[in-house]
Amino acid sequence: MKARVTVTLKTGVLDPQGEAIRHALGALGFDDVEGVRQGKLIELDLADTDPAAAEARVTEMCEKLLANTVIENYSVEVI
Amino acid sequence: MKARVTVTLKTGVLDPQGEAIRHALGALGFDDVEGVRQGKLIELDLADTDPAAAEARVTEMCEKLLANTVIENYSVEVI
Structure with missing residues (x-):
């Protein structure tokens, strides 16, 4: 069974990595980008076979x- | 208009970061995790209003x- 976890920064938390991407996109001519936030995607292979338990x-x-639940939100999706 | 990009390593490309997570999960008692792959999630705010153009x-x-299309796959989702 597979699970997909997405971890994103909470609103209001500064995201220098996203800001760096926005700046680099602007330098490449993509100046219509108003904001960028970068998060993480973690894909897990689990031995569990029960979706609820997984x-x-x-x-x-x-x-x-x-x-890091102080500054990040996460969501879990079992596939 | 918002867009979400997910970037994942292609199958067969070594993922030391995912392996480190798997190891750390094992040390915390989550030893039923068979594999972990880590990817990136990039959320963009765009000035475009046409979904196809965006x-x-x-x-x-x-x-x-x-x-990096040599070692990574990506998918784009306009929200």
């Missing part, structure tokens, strides 16, 4: 390791 | 800057 387990992984 | 423009950004 989702609970991955949420626990997010809370403990994958996301 | 998608074409973001695809061009991916080819030129956002993804």
Whole structure:
């Protein structure tokens, strides 16, 4: 069973990496880009076969390791 | 208009960052995780209002800057 976790910075948290991408896009002529935010995508292969159990387990992984819940939001999707 | 780009490593390309996450999860007791791959998620705010034009423009950004097409796949989703 596969799970996909997306981790994004919370609104209001500065994102210098996104800002650097926006600047680089502007330098390449893409000046219609008003804002860029960069997040992480983590794909997990799990031994679990029960989707509900897998989702609970991955949420626990997010809370403990994958996301910094002070500044980041995460979402879990079991595929 | 917003666009979401996901950039993932192609199959067969080594992912040391994903491997490090898998190892850390194992150390935390999540030993049922068989594999981890880490990718990037880039959210763009665009001035474009036409979805088709926005998608074409973001695809061009991916080819030129956002993804390294030798080792990475990307997908574009206009929201």
